[in-house]
Amino acid sequence: MGTDGGWRVSLYLAVRAIRRGNRNTLALTVLIIALVIVLMNFLSMIIGGVVSLYNQQMIDFQYGHVAIEPRDRETTITGADAVIRQVQRIPGVTGASARVSTGVTITNPKNGKFQSKALTAFDPVDEQRVTQYQLRMKDGDYLSKGDSGQILIGALLAGTEDEAKDKLPSLGGVKVGDRINVMYSNGIVKSYRVKGIFETEGALIDSGAFITRTEMDSVMHTEGIATEILVRGPSADSATSLKYAIMNYGVGEKVKTWKEKGQGILGDAIASFSLLNTIMTVVCLVVASVVVFIVTFINIINRKKQIAILKAIGIRRQVIVGSYLLQVLFLCSCGIVLGTLMLNGISAFLSVYQLKFPMGYLTPIIDYSGLATSIALLLVVSVISAYLPARQVTDEEILDAMRG
Amino acid sequence: MIEVADLKRIYRLGQVEVAALRGVSLSIDKGEFVGIMGPSGSGKSTLLHQLGLLDTPTSGTISINGTDVSRLDNGERTLFRLMHLGYVFQDYALVSELNVMENVAIPAIMQGRPLDDCYDDAARVLEKVGLGKRLHHLVYELSGGEQQRVSIARALVNTPSILFADEPCANLDTENSRTVLELFRSVNRELGQTIVMVSHEPWHMEYFDRIIFIRDGLLDQERMGRVGRNGRPGNPA
Numbered sequence: 001m002g003t004d005g006g007w008r009v010s011l012y013l014a015v016r017a018i019r020r021g022n023r024n025t026l027a028l029t030v031l032i033i034a035l036v037i038v039l040m041n042f043l044s045m046i047i048g049g050v051v052s053l054y055n056q057q058m059i060d061f062q063y064g065h066v067a068i069e070p071r072d073r074e075t076t077i078t079g080a081d082a083v084i085r086q087v088q089r090i091p092g093v094t095g096a097s098a099r100v101s102t103g104v105t106i107t108n109p110k111n112g113k114f115q116s117k118a119l120t121a122f123d124p125v126d127e128q129r130v131t132q133y134q135l136r137m138k139d140g141d142y143l144s145k146g147d148s149g150q151i152l153i154g155a156l157l158a159g160t161e162d163e164a165k166d167k168l169p170s171l172g173g174v175k176v177g178d179r180i181n182v183m184y185s186n187g188i189v190k191s192y193r194v195k196g197i198f199e200t201e202g203a204l205i206d207s208g209a210f211i212t213r214t215e216m217d218s219v220m221h222t223e224g225i226a227t228e229i230l231v232r233g234p235s236a237d238s239a240t241s242l243k244y245a246i247m248n249y250g251v252g253e254k255v256k257t258w259k260e261k262g263q264g265i266l267g268d269a270i271a272s273f274s275l276l277n278t279i280m281t282v283v284c285l286v287v288a289s290v291v292v293f294i295v296t297f298i299n300i301i302n303r304k305k306q307i308a309i310l311k312a313i314g315i316r317r318q319v320i321v322g323s324y325l326l327q328v329l330f331l332c333s334c335g336i337v338l339g340t341l342m343l344n345g346i347s348a349f350l351s352v353y354q355l356k357f358p359m360g361y362l363t364p365i366i367d368y369s370g371l372a373t374s375i376a377l378l379l380v381v382s383v384i385s386a387y388l389p390a391r392q393v394t395d396e397e398i399l400d401a402m403r404g
Numbered sequence: 405m406i407e408v409a410d411l412k413r414i415y416r417l418g419q420v421e422v423a424a425l426r427g428v429s430l431s432i433d434k435g436e437f438v439g440i441m442g443p444s445g446s447g448k449s450t451l452l453h454q455l456g457l458l459d460t461p462t463s464g465t466i467s468i469n470g471t472d473v474s475r476l477d478n479g480e481r482t483l484f485r486l487m488h489l490g491y492v493f494q495d496y497a498l499v500s501e502l503n504v505m506e507n508v509a510i511p512a513i514m515q516g517r518p519l520d521d522c523y524d525d526a527a528r529v530l531e532k533v534g535l536g537k538r539l540h541h542l543v544y545e546l547s548g549g550e551q552q553r554v555s556i557a558r559a560l561v562n563t564p565s566i567l568f569a570d571e572p573c574a575n576l577d578t579e580n581s582r583t584v585l586e587l588f589r590s591v592n593r594e595l596g597q598t599i600v601m602v603s604h605e606p607w608h609m610e611y612f613d614r615i616i617f618i619r620d621g622l623l624d625q626e627r628m629g630r631v632g633r634n635g636r637p638g639n640p641a
Binding site: 017020309402 | 453456458459479482483485486487489490491493495496497498499500501502506510511513514516542558559
């Protein structure tokens with residue numbers, strides 16, 4: 001007969017301590033651990049949502065999957081039509097749109113309000129294969145190929161008559177059918193009928209304005225050139241391979257993926273969020289470890305004499321420590337399951353009742369690898385926090401502990 | 405069965421040394437029910453703790469069943485206690501989250517025996533101590549006397565070579581004390597269980613086969629010559 005019943009006895013003691021111990025303490029500890037899990041992952045869930053939203057908006061409204069830009073020391077892509085034809089032959093390319101942007105001043109003649117903006121021209125048929133403005137029309141219609149004298153503007157640029165309600169400087173309440181004046185850099189001023197107002201919820205996007213290539217060519221003589229060409233491929237993840245495919249097809253202009261285009265803008269914000277997230281994680285881990293330490297310490301101090309007698313009758317110290325570690329692992333596991341459920345519940349709630357950010361309505365995204373890391377950290381910290389008091393008390397001499 | 409030679413235990417309290425045992429030699433035979441008695445502070449509990457491997461003597465040797473237990477390290481002492489010794493304390497300290505049968509079964513489970521066997525043995529011993537109908541009760545549902553009987557059952561479940569009892573009746577009234585002592589006498593007679601018990605109650609003497617009197621850390625030779633309940637003289641080695 002040996003003493004290989006060690007872990008069996010630890011488990012035996014732990015199971016019964018959990019089953020017959022103080023339910024309120026157990027529930028409260030599980031709840032605290034669950035809240036720690038939620039707090040450790042909440043911010044990264046929001047950051048994940050922000051990043052995803054921002055990325056999707058960059059792809060759907062700003063850059064497509066890949067953007068082709070003029071070569072160094074050049075401001076335009078010459079022979080844009082040829083580049084478009086070349087790109088469209090690349091396997092996986094689902095759309096390519098040549099854009100021309102120019103600085104203009106847009107004025108609402110009704111109230112005299114004006115805004116200086118970049119006016120962008122595209123071929124509406126090509127463009128809707130790359131971006132999704134046609135799906136975000138708040139009012140009026142999307143541009144048609146050959147439209148002239150008509151303009152598409154964002155909801156924030158159109159604005160409202162009550163200036164206090166505007167989130168960005170606007171034209172003070174332009175509606176579909178209204179006429180607005182556009183003054184080009186070459187001095188030409190032209191009146192346009194607002195054909196449609198789009199709303200993507202992205203602040204920068206919704207303050208933009210678009211006309212057709214035909215219209216731009218007639219004013220600025222931009223035939224055959226582009227300031228950028230947007231390309232859409234099979235998926236966002238394959239943008240890098242699409243970029244190299246475009247370069248391999250002989251396109252000599254600068255080719256950038258949506259990620260390369262957007263990283264500078266959101267990068268700093270994400271780095272700051274990540275720092276906050278790390279601070280919050282550390283604070284949460286400290287809270288969790290203190291809670292587990294206190295719960296275990298109080299539990300074990302109240303049983304000091306009982307533990308001494310268990311040791312006296314031949315129960316090894318490791319077995320007693322093991323029973324406390326198993327109890328803590330159980331509490332943590334319950335807390336982790338509850339916390340994960342709460343996190344998913346919060347995520348589902350915020351997916352229905354979405355948070356509004358400057359780039360639009362946010363759908364939280366749980367970072368499951370981050371969640372796994374936080375669970376592993378929590379388990380390690382909790383086990384250490386339980387081990388220390390358990391070890392401290394069980395290390396005492398039997399007679400000293402029995403005397404209290 | 406137990407051979408003790410020149411056992412000394414000196415405690416250090418700051419700069420002061422206190423000799424709790426000052427050279428005790430004795431022997432206890434298998435099947436004896438031995439009482440250790442003496443005035444408060446005489447060293448009787450200290451002696452029991454040395455014999456029961458709960459403390460380490462400063463010098464001297466203790467041999468149990470031919471094993472020099474004073475040479476064992478901590479792990480070996482724990483294993484020896486589990487496999488060969490049983491304990492009943494003044495403070496019975498049962499595990500509050502375990503029911504009566506589980507409390508008794510714990511030392512058996514620790515030996516690595518099948519759970520069903522452990523429960524069978526626990527139930528058998530509990531029947532013996534008169535708690536056969538309270539197997540599934542929780543500790544707080546029992547009286548002090550019943551709890552002490554549970555702790556006696558826990559001490560007996562592994563059929564130890566020696567049962568040590570350190571003032572097991574100190575927290576009990578006379579009726580419950582008598583029940584416990586009758587129980588000890590019964591397991592001693594029926595099972596041949598060796599029992600070494602510390603007590604300071606004169607009326608407990610009638611239950612002992614032999615009494616080891618101790619005073620100021622030494623055997624009280626004068627009283628050792630007197631007789632125990634069954635007329636056997638005290639017998640220092």
